[in-house]
Amino acid sequence: MANASTTENQYEKLIRLLEEQLAHSNKQNQELSKKLDKALKQNEALSEQLRQLTKLIYGSKTEKSKYNVPDGQGSLFEDDPSFNETEHTVEQSQQVISYTVVRKIQKKKRNDSLCDDVEVETIHHHPENIICDCCQHQMIEIGGTLVREEAKFIPAKMMKVQHFEHAYECKICKGDGSQPAQIKRGKAPQPAIQRSIASPSVLAKVIYDKFAQYLPLYRQVKEWDRYGLNTNDKNLSNWVIRASSDWLLPIYERMKQLMMDKSLLHVDETYxxxxNRSDGKSGQTNAYNWVYRSVPSQGPTITLFQSSLSRARFVLESFIRDFSGTIICDGYSAYDKIDGVSFANCWAHCRRYWLKADSKNGRIGVSYCDELYRLEREFKHLSPSKRRKKRKKYSKPIVEKFLHWVENSPFYGKNALAKAAEYTLNRANGLKAFLNDGRIEIDNNPAENAIRPSVIGRKNWLHSVSEAGAKANAICLSIAETAKANG
Known part of the structure; x- marks a missing residue:
């Protein structure tokens, strides 16, 4: 009996030991399973990133896609009416395809012409000899024909303008001697910049070439030398800075005052x-150009640039201190939590995120955005009040359906699809803002278009040496781009 009891105890210990080992193995299996799942998700995310980077390097850079919904195409959100049509018989098909081709011949237009207000010079060509070869009598003119027109260019020329001040004295008073002779002296106007050879016309040309033609100053030096003005890029830079601070700054400040009285603004920024920075940081550190643009429905368009060392929210807050209303912007975190200001987010940025997620769900997201843009093209020429009503009726259901689809779809991880879903949901209120105000554009493209000249110029003139130069650039760009926007 003792031996049986001992054997029983040994079996129980062995069973307990095996159960403990089994539980430990199960626990290890669970941990390994979790690690495997995590590794698979990481592998999926890395594969997605690799595919995205490969597409970024070797793929097309355009945001246009084959998933755009052109006018007249069946919508993703409605039943396709073509599926309800009956099948054609052979006779019907033959009737359908029998047609007559009518070709409309269009006269080819010239791709070059002169404006109507260009000065006209007329040159008349007469025969050298107007004596008749037969009877030797003088011939009379019977008509003339315009045989061709050509463009003639008269190059600009440099002139040296010398200002003389002439003095006049009264000889009678001088000869009388009872009182000092009166002297009057002509007064030359003050120069645009003290102790500078630059006239207003030269300053206008320098500023126009840099900020409208994007020609950097060091390349302008050679052009001025050909005209006959010997100078250097340091002088030209100083002329731009002085002209901006002395003459253009009051215009810039008045434009800003008018802009702050409005209730809608487009805002964007670029590096x-x-x-030579005042904050002690390296010149390789990014500074920023901010752009502010009003909307056409609130009067003549105003475009203002602001140069700053930072991209932080306080830069925006200090500039729009006197503004209250709605700012149309992208999803950058600085565009948030400012007293008296609401924010409308950009659907072009939202669409861009879904376009990067090049997958079935990504294409669905792009299709929702394209449907909204198709409607916006139809509403483009409507008044703000009519556009608001149309958006409420047609655009709002699409937005709600889109957001509901994103909320209820299992987009997890750190891949492009999950980032697109997160971006959309975090900015849902801002993306819906355009539905409540017909004056608000669906995207921030006006600001991005306004900032493009700064980006083009950046590729040419590369950098600003000083903060004063960067501020002068912002002032000149503001006036140039506002002039362009208003024709």
Missing amino acids: AQII
């Missing part, structure tokens, strides 16, 4: 470089 720049300033070599």
Whole structure:
């Protein structure tokens, strides 16, 4: 009996030991399973990133896609009416395809012409000899024909303008001697910049070439030398800075005052470089150009640039201190939590995120955005009040359906699809803002278009040496781009 009891105890210990080992193995299996799941998700995310980077390097850079919904195409959100049509018989098909081709011949237009207000010079060509070869009598004119027109260019020329001040004295008073002779002296007007050879016309040309033609100053030096003005890029830079601070700054400040009285603004920012920074940071550190643009429905368009060392929210807050209303912007975190200001987010940025997620769900997201843009093209020429009503009726159901689809779809991880879903849901209120105000554009493209000249110029003139130069650039760009926007 003792031996049986001992054997029983040993079996129980062995069973307990095996159960403990089994539980430990199960626990290890669960941990390994979790690690495997995590590794698979990481592998999926890395594969997605690799595919995205490969597409970024070798793929097309355009945001246009084959998933755009052109006018007249069946919508993703409605039943396709073509599926309800009956099948054609052979006779019907033959009737359908029998047609007559009518070709409309269009006269080819010239791709070059002169404006109507261009000065006209007329040159008349007469025969050298107007004596008749037969009877030797003088011939009379019977008509003339315009045989061709050509464009003639008269190059600009440099002139040296010398200002003389002439003095006049009264000889009678001088000869009388009872009182000092009166002297009057002509007064030349003050120069645009003290102790500078630059006239207003030269300053206008320098500023126009840099900020409208994007021609950097060091390349302008050679052009001025051909005209006959010997100078250097340092002088030209100083002329731009002085002209901006002395003459253009009051115009800039008045434009800003008018802009702050409005209730809608487009805002964007892009990086720049300033070599000599007041904050002690390296010249390689990014500075920023901010752009502010009003909307056409609130009067003549105003475009203002602001140069800053930072991209932080306080830069925006200090500039729009006197503004209250709605700012149309992208999803950057600085565009948030400012007293008296609401924010409308950009659907072009939202669409861009779904376009990067090049997958079935990504294409669905792009299709929702394209449907909204198709409607916006139809509403483009409506008044703000009519556009608001149309958006409420047609655009709002699409937005709600889109957001509901994103909320109820299992987009997890750190891949492009999950980032697109997160971006959309975090900015849902801002994306819906355009539905409540017909004056608000669906995207921030006006600001991005306004900031493009700064980006083009950045590729040419590369950087600003000083903060004063960067501020002068912002002032000149503001006036140039506002003039362009208003024709």
